Amino acid sequence: xxxxxxxxxxxxxxxxxxxxxxxxxxxxxxxxxxxxxxxxxxxxxxxxxxxxxxxxxxxxxxxxxxxxxxxxxxxxxxxxxxxxxxxxxxxxxxxxxxxxxxxxxxxxxxxxxxxxxxxxxxxxxxxxxxxxxxxxxxxxxxxxxxxxxxxxxxxxxxxxxxxxxxxxxxxxxxxxxxxxxxxxxxxxxxxxxxxxxxxxxxxxxxxxxxxxxxxxxxxxxxxxxxxxxxxxxxxxxxxxxxxxxxxxxxxxxxxxxxxxxxxxxxxxxxxxxxxxxxxxxxxxxxxxxxxxxxxxxxxxxxxxxxxxxxxxxxxxxxxxxxxxxxxxxxxxxxxxxxxxxxxxxxxxxxxxxxxxxxxxxxxxxxxxxxxxxxxxxxxxxxxxxxxxxxxxxxxxxxxxxxxxxxxxxxxxxxxxxxxxxxxxxxxxxxxxxxxxxxxxxxxxxxxxxxxxxxxxxxxxxxxxxxxxxxxxxxxxxxxxxxxxxxxxxxxxxxxxxxxxxxxxxxxxxxxxxxxxxxxxxxxxxxxxxxxxxxxxxxxxxxxxxxxxxxxxxxxxxxxxxxxxxxxxxxxxxxxxxxxxxxxxxxxxxxxxxxxxxxxxxxxxxxxxxxxxxxxxxxxxxxxxxxxxxxxxxxxxxxxxxxxxxxxxxxxxxxxxxxxxxxxxxxxxxxxxxxxxxxxxxxxxxxxxxxxxxxxxxxxxxxxxxxxxxxxxxxxxxxxxxxxxxxxxxxxxxxxxxxxxxxxxxxxxxxxxxxxxxxxxxxxxxx
Numbered sequence: 001x002x003x004x005x006x007x008x009x010x011x012x013x014x015x016x017x018x019x020x021x022x023x024x025x026x027x028x029x030x031x032x033x034x035x036x037x038x039x040x041x042x043x044x045x046x047x048x049x050x051x052x053x054x055x056x057x058x059x060x061x062x063x064x065x066x067x068x069x070x071x072x073x074x075x076x077x078x079x080x081x082x083x084x085x086x087x088x089x090x091x092x093x094x095x096x097x098x099x100x101x102x103x104x105x106x107x108x109x110x111x112x113x114x115x116x117x118x119x120x121x122x123x124x125x126x127x128x129x130x131x132x133x134x135x136x137x138x139x140x141x142x143x144x145x146x147x148x149x150x151x152x153x154x155x156x157x158x159x160x161x162x163x164x165x166x167x168x169x170x171x172x173x174x175x176x177x178x179x180x181x182x183x184x185x186x187x188x189x190x191x192x193x194x195x196x197x198x199x200x201x202x203x204x205x206x207x208x209x210x211x212x213x214x215x216x217x218x219x220x221x222x223x224x225x226x227x228x229x230x231x232x233x234x235x236x237x238x239x240x241x242x243x244x245x246x247x248x249x250x251x252x253x254x255x256x257x258x259x260x261x262x263x264x265x266x267x268x269x270x271x272x273x274x275x276x277x278x279x280x281x282x283x284x285x286x287x288x289x290x291x292x293x294x295x296x297x298x299x300x301x302x303x304x305x306x307x308x309x310x311x312x313x314x315x316x317x318x319x320x321x322x323x324x325x326x327x328x329x330x331x332x333x334x335x336x337x338x339x340x341x342x343x344x345x346x347x348x349x350x351x352x353x354x355x356x357x358x359x360x361x362x363x364x365x366x367x368x369x370x371x372x373x374x375x376x377x378x379x380x381x382x383x384x385x386x387x388x389x390x391x392x393x394x395x396x397x398x399x400x401x402x403x404x405x406x407x408x409x410x411x412x413x414x415x416x417x418x419x420x421x422x423x424x425x426x427x428x429x430x431x432x433x434x435x436x437x438x439x440x441x442x443x444x445x446x447x448x449x450x451x452x453x454x455x456x457x458x459x460x461x462x463x464x465x466x467x468x469x470x471x472x473x474x475x476x477x478x479x480x481x482x483x484x485x486x487x488x489x490x491x492x493x494x495x496x497x498x499x500x501x502x503x504x505x506x507x508x509x510x511x512x513x514x515x516x517x518x519x520x521x522x523x524x525x526x527x528x529x530x531x532x533x534x535x536x537x538x539x540x541x542x543x544x545x546x547x548x549x550x551x552x553x554x555x556x557x558x559x560x561x562x563x564x565x566x567x568x569x570x571x572x573x574x575x576x577x578x579x580x581x582x583x584x585x586x587x588x589x590x591x592x593x594x595x596x597x598x599x600x601x602x603x604x605x606x607x608x609x610x611x612x613x614x615x616x617x618x619x620x621x622x623x624x625x626x627x628x629x630x631x632x633x634x635x636x637x638x639x640x641x642x643x644x645x646x647x648x649x650x651x652x653x654x655x656x657x658x659x660x661x662x663x664x665x666x667x668x669x670x671x672x673x674x675x676x677x678x679x680x681x682x683x684x685x686x687x688x689x690x691x692x693x694x695x696x697x698x699x700x701x702x703x704x705x706x707x708x709x710x711x712x713x714x715x716x717x718x719x720x721x722x723x724x725x726x727x728x729x730x731x732x733x734x735x736x737x738x739x740x741x742x743x744x745x746x747x748x749x750x751x752x753x754x755x756x757x758x759x760x761x762x763x764x765x766x
Contacts, residue, residue, distance in 0.1 A: 044091050045098045047071050053101035063107040070111040077122040084196040092189060099185035109178045112140035116182055119145045143179045184225055187213045191232045206233035221350050224379050230288030245287050248301050253284055259363045264310055270326050276319055281311040305356050306366035313375050317342060320369045324353050327367055331357035344449060349377055442493040455515045459485045462497045463519035471526055472499040486513040543583030550593030554602050564600060573599055589750045594743055623659050623677050625649055632656025638766045639664040642688040644742025649677035664765060687738035691764040694733040697757040698724060702731060705755055713751055
């Protein structure tokens with residue numbers, strides 16, 4: 001719950017907090033002007049005041065000196081630089097350090113905050129930072145500098161550049177939690193001084209802050225920073241609405257001042273009587289939270305029951321429940337308004353008891369009950385829980401790992417940042433839906449809380465637990481009952497996933513069941529790998545069969561073929577890892593079975609009949625006719641026969657014999673004039689023309705790709721033509737190519753069929 005507390009904005013030490021307590025109470029309980037002053041307030045602190053804060057928890061003199069050196073270095077390097085407000089630039093760095101010190105940031109985090117602009121705005125390099133302050137500080141400064149260089153607020157709202165820049169910000173912050181803290185402190189102070197910029201820049205930065213920085217502050221539980229950011233952004237984005245809510249809130253709190261004081265006194269008396277340790281605080285709901293309820297959820301101002309709240313802070317969890325019982329015994333609780341975040345903490349580790357009661361005068365108030373430790377985490381979130389503790393062998397890498405383990409959403413945040421860094425728009429949508437808007441909380445059978453977006457299913461739950469659990473899921477049990485994987489989960493459900501080692505894994509239908517982008521991403525990866533495995537098996541089968549067929553033409557059976565080629569020498573020659581790898585390459589026509597046969601020096605099958613038919617053959621003639629003497633022989637232009645084709649001769653009066661393919665439709669009905677002809681096996685290698693057509697789905701660069709394949713495979717082309725068919729959105733490419741024989745032509749056909757968009761390739765008969 002975003003809220004405005006009647007105490008210091010940050011959880012600073014008690015002696016400083018108490019000294020300023022009354023001042024802040026007056027600001028909130030005063031006039032509208034005073035409340036606005038709180039939002040506009042940007043008091044300049046001194047570095048001495050920063051030291052006063054961090055001296056309370058950093059005692060090591062060497063660390064104090066390093067921080068002081070960083071301040072003096074920053075002051076020197078930024079000298080003569082001014083902000084838009086006219087203030088010396090060093091004041092911005094002091095304010096950033098003041099905010100970090102209020103969060104108990106460690107020495108390196110403070111140094112990083114003081115130096116976060118020196119690389120961007122001066123001649124200082126990251127290497128210099130590393131040499132003077134070490135690798136850890138250099139990493140922080142470098143990460144923040146890369147984020148600083150993204151001037152994304154000047155982009156167009158709907159451009160992909162905005163998504164890309166937002167993605168880079170989150171990727172930079174995912175590296176180290178301290179980078180997030182420095183950036184939040186930097187952005188908060190920039191928002192506090194937004195009044196000095198132009199209206200366009202004010203609105204652009206405010207909108208950017210709501211989209212990028214507020215969500216992560218919320219998920220880290222840093223409610224004070226989140227609430228102040230939200231209120232400032234609303235002030236510049238919706239000034240009329242902001243002022244309207246301020247006026248209503250001011251009137252409401254003024255009228256209920258006496259009622260609130262009476263309620264606090266009555267609760268204090270009850271707790272004192274029962275000797276329960278406590279302290280009481282009051283808070284007024286933040287302006288932006290009221291805005292969301294009024295303008296996004298369409299509530300009237302009078303329907304907001306938690307405008308004012310009393311916070312009871314005690315020592316133990318048992319005390320919390322004792323106090324709850326006493327308050328409910330004294331005041332009537334409103335039905336449906338009780339929430340136990342102690343038993344079921346929020347994903348950002350927030351814990352508290354919430355109840356809404358009706359006071360004696362009929363006014364409604366929210367009462368929040370928590371321990372001191374819970375209160376610290378509620379205010380500072382992750383920064384409070386992992387605040388710097390001197391003398392404990394602080395290790396930022398261990399801290400990062402602990403945060404990922406305890407804040408599982410942060411682990412998901414890093415995982416999404418690593419897995420989906422290519423598509424910026426999809427990445428930002430995933431963060432928004434799967435992480436920042438997760439508000440369904442379900443349990444594992446062991447009681448671990450898993451947060452999911454609205455509409456999530458057991459399948460999303462399974463992949464949130466582990467990829468292996470998701471891939472092997474076969475069913476789900478919710479609250480003890482077996483349910484389908486597409487069941488919509490709700491807060492409080494206890495979910496158990498049934499898995500099987502024999503599961504076939506995800507299928508296409510799972511993409512419709514899963515609601516989170518991370519689950520869908522894992523499913524897609526599984527399907528791509530599965531399809532790849534299927535394609536691999538198909539290629540192995542095709543390559544194997546092609547090899548067996550080629551060797552069979554040499555009178556070698558399947559068993560002997562496999563023995564011949566399953567040889568390390570063959571694998572080495574053709575760059576294959578094993579037999580399956582070789583078959584895949586053969587399927588891709590690189591190499592061809594003929595090349596393997598040549599490498600193994602396997603002789604051609606000798607046809608005795610052909611050898612004795614005509615011993616006086618002319619070796620220059622590609623085709624011979626038995627007993628025909630010196631008759632003229634020509635190859636038919638209609639079907640373009642080539643060596644390796646089954647052929648037949650056609651007696652043409654006065655022109656000798658024309659050779660056709662046996663399937664040529666021009667000679668199939670002329671049996672009386674057909675004679676047997678044979679290819680000359682002793683003829684050297686020469687090229688023959690073949691007319692082909694390639695039917696394709698139309699796409700850009702289609703013809704270029706086909707010609708490139710021809711060139712890469714040394715396929716001669718004497719003619720090419722492309723015709724587009726508008727009615728079918730397809731293209732037919734006609735070409736005349738030069739080939740040596742039918743085996744080479746088959747290889748070419750296989751190569752061309754692998755070109756994307758090619759549907760069919762065939763020889764042409766005219």
